[in-house]
Amino acid sequence: xxxxxxxxxxxxxxxxxxxxxxxxxxLVIINLIITPNFLAADNxxxxxxxxxxxxxxxxxMALVIGTEGIDLSVGSVMAVSAAxxxxxxxxxAFPAILLCLLAGxxxxxxxxxxxxVVGVQPIVATLALLVGGRxxxxxxxxxxxxxxxxxxxxxxxxxxVAGIPYTVLVAVVLVALVALLVGKTTFGRQLVAIGGNRRxxxxxxxxxxxxxxxxYVLSGLLAAIAxxxxxxxxxxxxxxxxxxxxxxxxxxxxxxxxxxxxxxxVRVIGTVGGALLMQxxxxxxxxxxVPVSVSQMVQAAIIVAAxxxxxxxxx
Amino acid sequence: MTMTESFVDTSAATGARPSRGATLAAxxxxxxxxxxLVILLVAGGxxxxxFLTFYNLGNLAVQASFLAVVTxxxxLVIVSGGIDLSVGSVYALAGVxAAYASQWGLVPALLLPLAVSAVIGLAQGVLIGxxxxxxxxxxLGGLLFARGLLQFITDEGASTYLxxxxxxxxxxxxxxxxxxxxxxxxxxxxFLVGGFVLQRTxxxxxxxxxxxxxxxxxxxxxxxxxxxxxxYVLSGLGAGLAxILAAAQLGSGVTVxxxxxxxxxxAAVVIGGTVLTGGRGGVTGTLxxxxxxxxxxxxxxxxxxxxxxxxxxxxxxxxxxxxxxxxVLSRVRRGQSR
Numbered sequence: 001x002x003x004x005x006x007x008x009x010x011x012x013x014x015x016x017x018x019x020x021x022x023x024x025x026x027l028v029i030i031n032l033i034i035t036p037n038f039l040a041a042d043n044x045x046x047x048x049x050x051x052x053x054x055x056x057x058x059x060x061m062a063l064v065i066g067t068e069g070i071d072l073s074v075g076s077v078m079a080v081s082a083a084x085x086x087x088x089x090x091x092x093a094f095p096a097i098l099l100c101l102l103a104g105x106x107x108x109x110x111x112x113x114x115x116x117v118v119g120v121q122p123i124v125a126t127l128a129l130l131v132g133g134r135x136x137x138x139x140x141x142x143x144x145x146x147x148x149x150x151x152x153x154x155x156x157x158x159x160x161v162a163g164i165p166y167t168v169l170v171a172v173v174l175v176a177l178v179a180l181l182v183g184k185t186t187f188g189r190q191l192v193a194i195g196g197n198r199r200x201x202x203x204x205x206x207x208x209x210x211x212x213x214x215x216y217v218l219s220g221l222l223a224a225i226a227x228x229x230x231x232x233x234x235x236x237x238x239x240x241x242x243x244x245x246x247x248x249x250x251x252x253x254x255x256x257x258x259x260x261x262x263x264x265x266v267r268v269i270g271t272v273g274g275a276l277l278m279q280x281x282x283x284x285x286x287x288x289x290v291p292v293s294v295s296q297m298v299q300a301a302i303i304v305a306a307x308x309x310x311x312x313x314x315x
Numbered sequence: 316m317t318m319t320e321s322f323v324d325t326s327a328a329t330g331a332r333p334s335r336g337a338t339l340a341a342x343x344x345x346x347x348x349x350x351x352l353v354i355l356l357v358a359g360g361x362x363x364x365x366f367l368t369f370y371n372l373g374n375l376a377v378q379a380s381f382l383a384v385v386t387x388x389x390x391l392v393i394v395s396g397g398i399d400l401s402v403g404s405v406y407a408l409a410g411v412x413a414a415y416a417s418q419w420g421l422v423p424a425l426l427l428p429l430a431v432s433a434v435i436g437l438a439q440g441v442l443i444g445x446x447x448x449x450x451x452x453x454x455l456g457g458l459l460f461a462r463g464l465l466q467f468i469t470d471e472g473a474s475t476y477l478x479x480x481x482x483x484x485x486x487x488x489x490x491x492x493x494x495x496x497x498x499x500x501x502x503x504x505x506f507l508v509g510g511f512v513l514q515r516t517x518x519x520x521x522x523x524x525x526x527x528x529x530x531x532x533x534x535x536x537x538x539x540x541x542x543x544x545x546x547y548v549l550s551g552l553g554a555g556l557a558x559i560l561a562a563a564q565l566g567s568g569v570t571v572x573x574x575x576x577x578x579x580x581x582a583a584v585v586i587g588g589t590v591l592t593g594g595r596g597g598v599t600g601t602l603x604x605x606x607x608x609x610x611x612x613x614x615x616x617x618x619x620x621x622x623x624x625x626x627x628x629x630x631x632x633x634x635x636x637x638x639x640x641x642x643v644l645s646r647v648r649r650g651q652s653r
Binding site for chain 2 (some may be wrong): 070126
């Protein structure tokens with residue numbers, strides 16, 4: 001009896017940890033059979049480029065969720081970053097990009113302070129920033145869509161090296177950095193410890209407030225980067241639409257990738273898998289003429305199933 | 316920590332009165348939104364001639380009534396310690412269903428959307444209550460599902476269903492009784508019932524217990540699963556009814572409405588003094604929170620010189636101030652006495 005139960009538990013845990021990769025493999029095989037030109041370089045490139053903003057935002061989200069938090073403000077931070085970019089392109093691309101990053105860091109610092117120092121619940125603190133941030137982005141840009149003509153930004157948006165778009169390269173570098181941060185540094189271990197049991201982490205004299213602050217700042221920075229890349233790809237700054245509802249896609253990618261909402265675990269590569277999986281599901285359904293509405297309902301089912309699986313495995 | 320806890324215990328045992336600071340803190344937390352609302356109303360009345368008129372406030376009340384209906388259910392959910400992100404999508408879905416069913420008359424136009432909303436709430440409640448899943452994720456799924464279903468029945472948003480101009484449903488949205496909009500009257504009625512249910516019924520008591528400490532309430536024999544399921548059904552029904560009223564006012568089911576409505580609803584509930592961790596709150600504060608959001612918006616519109624986009628910035632700012640003050644106040648309450 002017990003061995004059977006144990007085996008079942010192991011199976012559940014395996015599914016939780018590696019289910020996202022298995023699902024990806026299955027989906028790729030299905031696509032090889034039913035979707036024409038699936039392996040064409042063009043198609044793969046399109047899929048990769050489309051997933052970049054969600055993926056980058058999801059990296060920060062994974063860190064935040066690892067601390068048992070959540071960051072709803074990411075979409076609005078993207079919009080603020082997009083709104084700031086064209087204003088300072090006159091000084092050159094790099095000063096403008098730096099200012100965008102600074103804005104993202106400040107937004108993260110604000111939500112981090114509310115969460116870590118004041119003790120506001122993450123969902124409320126970042127909700128306030130979601131509402132206020134989008135408004136701020138619209139105030140900064142006067143609600144206008146602005147075309148971008150700066151050659152550096154435009155190159156960032158559609159240039160490539162050896163067939164790999166710059167935006168994808170940026171995403172790959174960021175994934176590697178975040179994976180190293182979580183897996184190989186003291187900071188990463190402290191982060192996971194805080195998410196697992198904040199009281200215990202406090203008693204163990206971990207710098208809880210500082211770690212939380214840094215985590216939210218990183219999430220803000222990553223969102224700002226996503227905002228810059230999204231703007232570059234669009235060749236226009238669109239603060240009213242850019243990043244809308246991206247927080248939900250990012251949370252989905254993180255959770256489907258095996259990071260539990262209850263914190264204490266961060267799976268960076270799993271998050272990449274989660275983002276790719278959701279992107280591929282949507283793309284597969286759309287390429288095979290399944291309406292967007294159905295693909296949305298399928299996404300809903302997958303989110304719920306993934307979490308149900310996690311619940312089961314945790315028991 | 317131990318010091319304060321033992322202090323709380325003795326004060327409770329000896330029946331000592333809570334300190335004045337703590338009482339004030341509790342009062343401010345409960346009625347803060349109302350106080351700010353009154354101040355803004357007075358200030359607005361002094362600053363703008365067209366603000367404190369029956370016409371303007373009546374319009375404002377009708378606009379606010381849809382969000383108010385949504386927040387009633389959201390208050391119950393949040394008091395129970397949960398959250399419902401699906402309300403915006405359910406709101407839009409119910410509006411479209413009401414417009415679609417209005418061709419068959421008043422009763423189908425009400426029953427079809429309400430039934431669908433209740434079923435969505437039921438499914439979410441079962442997943443949350445019975446299977447112990449996180450409300451955030453389940454209702455996030457609900458958000459996507461309901462929006463998907465909505466797109467599906469409207470041919471990907473291409474078809475818009477209109478309500479016949481003579482349909483009795485439309486009276487629910489745009490009718491007036493004694494000069495007051497019907498949606499406003501419905502809100503008043505619902506909040507009276509909601510307040511009674513929350514404060515005076517067994518279900519309401521259970522909700523507070525559940526939000527306060529789920530494990531203890533389970534040990535006390537409170538039917539946790541049933542209470543949770545009922546709560547999400549009620550939230551679904553609230554969102555559905557709000558969608559029906561909004562569609563009735565517009566005369567059609569618009570597919571793009573309700574995006575982000577859940578966030579406004581949560582903001583209003585939190586501003587109204589209901590704590591997101593559950594176990595504490597009330598419907599009066601929620602109503603004040605909704606009114607506050609709309610009064611701020613109207614004041615910004617009235618002033619004209621301020622950029623209309625500032626409204627979101629101000630709302631976000633107000634939310635931050637309110638939650639910071641609430642957090643500090645509840646620390647004062649916990650720290651000194653209870």
